[in-house]
Amino acid sequence: MSASLAVPAPGGFGRMTLRLVLIGAVLILALLPALNRLPADSALHVSDFIVSITGKWITYAILALAIDLAWGYAGILSLGHGAFFALGGYAIGMHLMRLIGPRGVYGHPTLPDFMVFLGYQELPWYWLGFDHFPFAILMAMLVPGLLAGVVGFLAFRSRITGVYLSIITQALTYALMLAFFRNDMGFGGNNGFTDFKELLGMPLNTSAARSTLFYASLLLLLGALWLCSWVAQSKLGRVLVAIRDAESRVRFLGYDVTRHKLFVFVLSAMIAGLAGALYVPQVGIINPGEFSPGNSIEAVIWVAVGGRGTLIGALLGAFSVNALKTWLTTVAPDLWLFALGGLFVAVTLFLPRGLIGLFSKAPR
Amino acid sequence: MTTAPGLPRRRPFLKVDMRQFLLALGLLLWLALPARAQDAYTAALPGLAGSFGDIATSVEQLGALGDPRALPLLRALQEGKLQKTADGRLLLPGPVDAATGQPTDAAGAETVRLNNRVRQALRGALGRLQLVSPDAAERATAADAIFRSRSAEDVPLLQAAIAREADAGVKARMELALAAAQLVAPDESAKRDAIARLGAAGTVEARALLIEARAANPSMVTAIDVSIATIDRALSIRRAAETLFQGLSLGSVLLLAALGLAVTFGVMGVINMAHGEFVMLGAYATFVVQEACRGIPWLAPWSLPLSVPAAFLVAAAAGAVLERGLIRHLYGRPLETLLMTFGVGMILQQAVRTIFGAQNREVTSPAWMQGTLMLPGGIAVTQNRLWIIVFGIAVLLLVIAAIRFTRFGLEMRAVVQNRRIAATMGIRTGRVDALTFAFGSGIAGMAGVALSQIDNVSPNLGTGYIIDSFMVVVFGGVGSLAGTLVGALTLGVVNKVLEPYAGAVLAKVFVLVAIMLFIQRRPRGLFALKGRAAES
Numbered sequence: 001m002s003a004s005l006a007v008p009a010p011g012g013f014g015r016m017t018l019r020l021v022l023i024g025a026v027l028i029l030a031l032l033p034a035l036n037r038l039p040a041d042s043a044l045h046v047s048d049f050i051v052s053i054t055g056k057w058i059t060y061a062i063l064a065l066a067i068d069l070a071w072g073y074a075g076i077l078s079l080g081h082g083a084f085f086a087l088g089g090y091a092i093g094m095h096l097m098r099l100i101g102p103r104g105v106y107g108h109p110t111l112p113d114f115m116v117f118l119g120y121q122e123l124p125w126y127w128l129g130f131d132h133f134p135f136a137i138l139m140a141m142l143v144p145g146l147l148a149g150v151v152g153f154l155a156f157r158s159r160i161t162g163v164y165l166s167i168i169t170q171a172l173t174y175a176l177m178l179a180f181f182r183n184d185m186g187f188g189g190n191n192g193f194t195d196f197k198e199l200l201g202m203p204l205n206t207s208a209a210r211s212t213l214f215y216a217s218l219l220l221l222l223g224a225l226w227l228c229s230w231v232a233q234s235k236l237g238r239v240l241v242a243i244r245d246a247e248s249r250v251r252f253l254g255y256d257v258t259r260h261k262l263f264v265f266v267l268s269a270m271i272a273g274l275a276g277a278l279y280v281p282q283v284g285i286i287n288p289g290e291f292s293p294g295n296s297i298e299a300v301i302w303v304a305v306g307g308r309g310t311l312i313g314a315l316l317g318a319f320s321v322n323a324l325k326t327w328l329t330t331v332a333p334d335l336w337l338f339a340l341g342g343l344f345v346a347v348t349l350f351l352p353r354g355l356i357g358l359f360s361k362a363p364r
Numbered sequence: 365m366t367t368a369p370g371l372p373r374r375r376p377f378l379k380v381d382m383r384q385f386l387l388a389l390g391l392l393l394w395l396a397l398p399a400r401a402q403d404a405y406t407a408a409l410p411g412l413a414g415s416f417g418d419i420a421t422s423v424e425q426l427g428a429l430g431d432p433r434a435l436p437l438l439r440a441l442q443e444g445k446l447q448k449t450a451d452g453r454l455l456l457p458g459p460v461d462a463a464t465g466q467p468t469d470a471a472g473a474e475t476v477r478l479n480n481r482v483r484q485a486l487r488g489a490l491g492r493l494q495l496v497s498p499d500a501a502e503r504a505t506a507a508d509a510i511f512r513s514r515s516a517e518d519v520p521l522l523q524a525a526i527a528r529e530a531d532a533g534v535k536a537r538m539e540l541a542l543a544a545a546q547l548v549a550p551d552e553s554a555k556r557d558a559i560a561r562l563g564a565a566g567t568v569e570a571r572a573l574l575i576e577a578r579a580a581n582p583s584m585v586t587a588i589d590v591s592i593a594t595i596d597r598a599l600s601i602r603r604a605a606e607t608l609f610q611g612l613s614l615g616s617v618l619l620l621a622a623l624g625l626a627v628t629f630g631v632m633g634v635i636n637m638a639h640g641e642f643v644m645l646g647a648y649a650t651f652v653v654q655e656a657c658r659g660i661p662w663l664a665p666w667s668l669p670l671s672v673p674a675a676f677l678v679a680a681a682a683g684a685v686l687e688r689g690l691i692r693h694l695y696g697r698p699l700e701t702l703l704m705t706f707g708v709g710m711i712l713q714q715a716v717r718t719i720f721g722a723q724n725r726e727v728t729s730p731a732w733m734q735g736t737l738m739l740p741g742g743i744a745v746t747q748n749r750l751w752i753i754v755f756g757i758a759v760l761l762l763v764i765a766a767i768r769f770t771r772f773g774l775e776m777r778a779v780v781q782n783r784r785i786a787a788t789m790g791i792r793t794g795r796v797d798a799l800t801f802a803f804g805s806g807i808a809g810m811a812g813v814a815l816s817q818i819d820n821v822s823p824n825l826g827t828g829y830i831i832d833s834f835m836v837v838v839f840g841g842v843g844s845l846a847g848t849l850v851g852a853l854t855l856g857v858v859n860k861v862l863e864p865y866a867g868a869v870l871a872k873v874f875v876l877v878a879i880m881l882f883i884q885r886r887p888r889g890l891f892a893l894k895g896r897a898a899e900s
Binding site for chain 1: 635690693694698699700701702703704706707708709710711713714715718827831834835838867869870872873876877879880881883
């Protein structure tokens, strides 16, 4: 594994071409909500379904970006990034639940329906503050960041690396899933949160809300891409790649490996949390199923399919695998798991550098 | 004697004594002289055609007789199926004459009606009759019924029944009922005796009984308190023992699931996320063997032992194919192996779902594995869990023996220690790799046989155990079978000890967190490898 994975290989599929393709893709994406506004009989009309599903994919792409930053650059294969994504989703979900207010089935002024149903008398303390949007967004970053900080600190300090870290993070998301399934956690148990009404004064089921969330996701994607590539190309990024390839050697050279890894892990978790916060209002539901270990590992395979350590590959993988999934689950639902499993096998065996690797020349 | 509101007033002492005397006499007559007893049966019949008071008296007489014919008669009466004719004959459904047992005509017959007093008498009489029933289960039910309705009148009946009882389980319940009846009887010394026996019985029911008696018998509070304390001690010991057993049984399930991993992950260093699916394959192999044996009556009870080698072979074959076909191309790249095997797991799951359907398949336990074993001290132990513990230990010994004492085990250890030198000694390392992986996978298949007994056989059976198994291996120390054993049993027991306080789910979460903290202290697990092996 050479450092040339860090940036797309020079020559062949060059940097300029890559940028042009990226700009083109972003422009096309940005046009989608506008095309949705066209009259339905217009040839260029884009259906609501396309807009909402693309918006969802963009948040997936952000999650893939976060995973790529940790895995592709620092070699931290987290099988629990879905947990950070879901925690961000739960944070915004709590805000959305608070905004329902007295419009719930039970009509209670502050308590969400499920709390009334479970016999709560008042909001649990950890629900306070979530009626403010900025607070909810802050929490969507801070909670995953804090969790990643604690887990990462414990794990990296005792030099848990490679598959051990993967298993631990998988256990983490599994434990969170079990915990969130419980009714007495105060997060809606099995059913999670749904029936959202509005966000920032916009009713959620309108096309205005859809396109706003779409553009917000797109902006976040571009911001995260910029941030990640800035980190990757900085001196810090070089050290991360070095850690990935020879951790002990970097440590003996005097670098604080634990701190470097912790920084990138927390940053990655925070990006994943924000992605989750944009995902939930677009799909209209969050439940403990989002914590399932399968989700996290599926997100990892997006990155592997696209090509890790390239950032662009993560985006490519997230979009292509999800497009395949959407197509296959409607055409032949039984085949999807075969296809996904096959992707895992095929990519690891035959495409170690992912789809991006097909376009760029092999290093050396 | 005080009367609780709502309960029927107790009869005066004298009449009770008379009745006891009569009952004892009737019982004696029945035991000694069956012919005379039948006369008593016929003699009691006419009352049933009379007034409610007569019916109740007859019912009580019949109940005291213990005549086999009385049971269907009283049942018919209770169910409103007993009829009487104008000339005073009683007809059982059929119609059959109750006195002679001969078929008869039912012209002009009317149903014998009941009132509350008769119903109450019927309940008591039926309960007593059941006490001498030839069916042990019925006798036990009768003893329990008397325990609930207890009255002083039951004492001689129970004493007679206990003297005759051969079944130990039924006898114990009768003795409990006797003690309950003696507690409400006027005999003071018998009461003290009953309190002591209840204390020795050490059951929850006995404790409730004593607490009830404590208020009614102020003179015996000290004796009762001593008995209650005895019971509490016995109960807490039993609870601890049962928790320990449950923990060990969960631990041996974890051990079975983790042993295969200890070989593939611990020894070979291959991280196989499809391990849970191999367990699932083993469970389905068990199901298939069971279905295949269903048609052959003499084989059917032994389908479970038969499925152990079947499951081993199926999972081992799948493992060998996986290792030779895919995994060996990824040696030295653990993260890729992890992802790839996860994909294989998905494919296996979906394939099984396509073949067998998504619904749960049922594997029945053979008769010799069902039921509950009562250990001394009243510790209840479910048989199939006990068998799983035995099976887990057997598989562990098998694995140790295979690694220690066989040619294959020797080659396996050689390849793990130094692949190149092993190869120069003429060991075909590739073949050893495949066999080792197949061996570990086969053990997973055998775990599937055990899991089919306690869990639903469904395509995602394995996913529930894979994370726990990895935790066991990491906790115990990678590459150490002793660590796997201790890790599995510890995790099982800790889980079950925490469960009453935190619930099953939170207990699991606590254990996961605890393992993460534990790894801080000992990153290489409980039984870390030392020396050269630790470097690799």
